[in-house]
Amino acid sequence: MNFKPIPIKSVYFKSTVTGKRQITIPREICDMKNINTGDQVIFREDNGKIIFEKEPINVTCFACKGETNIEGKRCFVCNSEGTLNKEFSDDALKIIGYIAMRGRKYGVSVTFLTSEICEENGVQYGEYPIIKLESEKYSRSTLDYIQDEIQKKIIEMYSPKIEQDNNLFACPSDLLLEQILKNLSTESARNEVRKWFRYDRTQFFKGDGVKS
Numbered sequence: 001m002n003f004k005p006i007p008i009k010s011v012y013f014k015s016t017v018t019g020k021r022q023i024t025i026p027r028e029i030c031d032m033k034n035i036n037t038g039d040q041v042i043f044r045e046d047n048g049k050i051i052f053e054k055e056p057i058n059v060t061c062f063a064c065k066g067e068t069n070i071e072g073k074r075c076f077v078c079n080s081e082g083t084l085n086k087e088f089s090d091d092a093l094k095i096i097g098y099i100a101m102r103g104r105k106y107g108v109s110v111t112f113l114t115s116e117i118c119e120e121n122g123v124q125y126g127e128y129p130i131i132k133l134e135s136e137k138y139s140r141s142t143l144d145y146i147q148d149e150i151q152k153k154i155i156e157m158y159s160p161k162i163e164q165d166n167n168l169f170a171c172p173s174d175l176l177l178e179q180i181l182k183n184l185s186t187e188s189a190r191n192e193v194r195k196w197f198r199y200d201r202t203q204f205f206k207g208d209g210v211k212s
């Protein structure tokens, strides 16, 4: 997996201001920050420096579905904001890190099992890390739902994609697919992921009209 952090602080790039006050954003910066054509960027002044950043995009919180509360209690994923920064929402590892750090406040603990840990315990879970949420405060069905939402993000991150289209998965064998599905707790999440790999999001099955 390619999660190597880029040492942003140790490098800088130059750009020349043109007669129309335009500058070119260095390719390296675009790659680092995933800035694409059509994206909005913002400039702001901060303590004598000009900060340039990609405009943050917010999406509805997947845990509370924008309600800000879960079972009458504060949402521990969005801190009861109802929305999440899209980059955060797309990144299972950041979400897990956040819950690990802040979950105690809400009485939620998170366990993140990687294959190395599982093998030490003599259990073979395959290549995919597994997330487990525990809490006395929230019901098991709610925790299962949120856990599965995060597990789906892990599956998205860890499943190989085809070279031509980063949204399409390389088609897994039935055996591997069963292993992937085993990490999900709810039938609806299993059905959704099964559809990704068998009908919706693989090159081989996409558009051939086969339905289960």
Ligand SMILES: [Zn+2]
Pocket: 061, 062, 063, 064, 065, 066, 067, 068, 069, 075, 076, 077, 078, 079, 080, 081, 082, 083
């Ligand atoms: Zn929320």
